[in-house]
Amino acid sequence: MTGNAGTAHTEQARKTAESLAYSHGFGNEHSSEAVPGALPTRGNSPQRAPLGLYAEQLSGSAFTEPRAHNRRSWLYRIRPSAAHPPFTRTDNGAVRTAPFTETVPDPNRLRWNPLPEPAPGTDWLAGLWTLGGNGDAAQRAGMAVHLYHANADMLRVFGDSDGELLIVPEQGGLLVRTELGLLSAGPGEVLLIPRGVRFRVELLDDTARGYVCENYGQPFQLPDLGPIGANGLAHARHFRAPVAAYEDTEGPVEVVNKYCGNLWSATYDHSPLDVVAWFGNHTPYVYDLRLFNVIGTISYDHPDPSIFTVLTSPSDTPGLAGVDFVVFAPRWLVGEDTFRPPYFHRNVMSEYMGLIEGAYDAKTAGKGGFVPGGGSLHNMMSAHGPDRETFDKASAAELKPHKIDDGLAFMFETRWPVITTEQAVGSDQLQSRYDDVWQGLERHFRP
Numbered sequence: 001m002t003g004n005a006g007t008a009h010t011e012q013a014r015k016t017a018e019s020l021a022y023s024h025g026f027g028n029e030h031s032s033e034a035v036p037g038a039l040p041t042r043g044n045s046p047q048r049a050p051l052g053l054y055a056e057q058l059s060g061s062a063f064t065e066p067r068a069h070n071r072r073s074w075l076y077r078i079r080p081s082a083a084h085p086p087f088t089r090t091d092n093g094a095v096r097t098a099p100f101t102e103t104v105p106d107p108n109r110l111r112w113n114p115l116p117e118p119a120p121g122t123d124w125l126a127g128l129w130t131l132g133g134n135g136d137a138a139q140r141a142g143m144a145v146h147l148y149h150a151n152a153d154m155l156r157v158f159g160d161s162d163g164e165l166l167i168v169p170e171q172g173g174l175l176v177r178t179e180l181g182l183l184s185a186g187p188g189e190v191l192l193i194p195r196g197v198r199f200r201v202e203l204l205d206d207t208a209r210g211y212v213c214e215n216y217g218q219p220f221q222l223p224d225l226g227p228i229g230a231n232g233l234a235h236a237r238h239f240r241a242p243v244a245a246y247e248d249t250e251g252p253v254e255v256v257n258k259y260c261g262n263l264w265s266a267t268y269d270h271s272p273l274d275v276v277a278w279f280g281n282h283t284p285y286v287y288d289l290r291l292f293n294v295i296g297t298i299s300y301d302h303p304d305p306s307i308f309t310v311l312t313s314p315s316d317t318p319g320l321a322g323v324d325f326v327v328f329a330p331r332w333l334v335g336e337d338t339f340r341p342p343y344f345h346r347n348v349m350s351e352y353m354g355l356i357e358g359a360y361d362a363k364t365a366g367k368g369g370f371v372p373g374g375g376s377l378h379n380m381m382s383a384h385g386p387d388r389e390t391f392d393k394a395s396a397a398e399l400k401p402h403k404i405d406d407g408l409a410f411m412f413e414t415r416w417p418v419i420t421t422e423q424a425v426g427s428d429q430l431q432s433r434y435d436d437v438w439q440g441l442e443r444h445f446r447p
């Protein structure tokens with residue numbers, strides 16, 4: 001389960017990451033073959049697939065869902081996925097799954113410092129630590145917030161039957177070898193791994209730290225743009241899918257499957273990353289958050305942060321997301337007669353926020369409060385907004401055009417409260433006096 005970062009292997013992984021080819025476009029019908037002639041040209045499942053490969057469909061939606069929501073890919077592989085021994089239970093480590101029942105739902109505002117250094121030899125999966133979540137994985141509804149801190153390559157392969165994984169690196173680059181090919185992402189980029197797709201994470205630096213949104217619900221999609229028009233926010237073409245790349249290796253490989261909340265392990269006699277060609281619209285992606293086309297006011301008032309939605313997982317109620325992924329990217333603030341930072345609010349949705357770099361405009365920079373790698377949780381109806389210093393400064397500021405370019409924050413915003421795990425509320429990382437940031441907001445009322 002352990003590998004070694006900071007070695008010749010890391011050098012090799014970096015070189016591989018730098019030279020990766022991609023297939024562009026969110027939701028496209030991609031197609032790719034690592035060996036010419038591996039893709040059938042007519043049927044999906046010919047009597048004999050080309051080159052002696054096995055044809056296998058991977059579904060991300062029910063067969064019968066409307067075409068606009070239908071997701072599937074056809075994989076042409078050395079062995080079918082079905083050729084595996086039984087899975088047996090293995091240690092869940094620090095991974096927890098909905099329904100979350102370990103703690104009493106807490107109306108308080110909570111904030112955490114980053115995870116501590118992991119023990120030597122901690123791979124990405126062993127370094128995964130669940131903060132909380134909602135819904136029920138077996139009902140395919142809800143989400144979980146995880147953090148990771150790893151210092152070793154995965155030698156095993158992981159697949160999450162419970163949900164799609166949105167990985168948000170905060171420190172350290174990742175090289176991710178998936179069934180559909182290789183992707184690489186570093187801080188400022190995000191990775192999306194569809195439910196059940198198997199992958200292995202290698203580190204491009206000595207350690208890797210970041211956040212994960214595990215989405216049990218409907219797969220993330222680009223938000224509708226409404227009156228914004230045909231363009232804007234995250235552009236479909238900036239999402240990069242892998243091209244086919246396969247491992248043709250025999251010998252024992254541990255494959256871990258997260259299934260209805262538990263980790264299960266099986267030792268295969270071959271690598272399951274043996275897909276030689278594939279086509280379809282169900283694929284991992286990497287997206288560079290700095291390419292987000294930020295839209296905001298050019299007159300007055302602070303728009304709601306839904307305008308910063310990168311990806312949304314709809315729920316059964318139109319407009320009400322199971323979870324939205326929102327980015328606070330560098331942007332100009334020009335609003336006239338406007339309190340420019342995030343306003344005071346009580347939101348029916350629940351907000352987990354993380355920081356990838358720099359500072360966030362609702363929180364005073366350099367105060368050691370909301371720091372990269374840390375996070376805050378403002379659950380359903382909890383009152384929050386600018387801290388006292390931010391309020392005082394922004395209320396008095398001269399309203400010149402101002403560029404916010406010193407930070408990259410994000411939010412997982414969900415329709416259900418996030419119930420924390422025991423380890424999250426029992427950890428040393430939980431800040432004890434978060435409420436203090438709103439102390440001293442003086443009364444200014446002059447009737």
Ligand SMILES: O=C(O)Cc1cc(O)ccc1O
Nearest residue numbers: 304305341342343351362385
């Ligand atoms: O609480 C937060 O910082 C997130 C947020 C940002 C914003 O600009 C408006 C509302 C909101 O919840």
Ligand SMILES: [Fe+2]
Nearest residue numbers: 347351378384
């Ligand atoms: Fe908020």
